[in-house]
Amino acid sequence: MEKTDIAVIGGGIVGGSVARQFALERPDLSVLIVEANDEVGVEASANNAGALHSGIHEGHGSLRSELCVEGQSAAVEYCEEHEINSFRKTGMLIIKSAMGSSEEWA
């Protein structure tokens, strides 16, 4: 194996994002993604519900909620910039019962 400056373990959305950021910010360094599968992005990142979360479930004013809002805008901006048209802005309907259960539709 060739020598590399930075090794990112795991080629899911998180590893891919970290590697991309390193490559953008430190083009002088080499970045290698080490993935256990033959392909990247085939685990949770490829098998989720595909929702860009609004942050509504994360607790008002929490860091997670703030990051959802920021991340959602960044993801939409990225898709538009790169002409990725396979996303839809559907919004989400949440109905909460007085007993505490809730149903969601995207």
Ligand SMILES: Cc1cc2nc3c(=O)[nH]c(=O)nc-3n(C[C@H](O)[C@H](O)[C@H](O)COP(=O)(O)OP(=O)(O)OC[C@H]3O[C@@H](n4cnc5c(N)ncnc54)[C@H](O)[C@@H]3O)c2cc1C
């Ligand atoms: C059913 C389900 C639905 C979800 N729905 C949504 C949703 O609608 N919206 C949303 O934002 N999030 C959703 N999530 C969460 C989201 O999918 C995860 O938070 C996200 O994919 C995690 O990304 P990751 O890169 O950390 O993990 P992964 O995509 O699992 O990537 C980790 C990678 O690391 C590799 N790996 C692990 N150990 C090693 C090792 N030792 N050496 C080399 N490689 C290794 C794995 O093979 C894998 O490819 C959902 C999750 C699930 C399970």
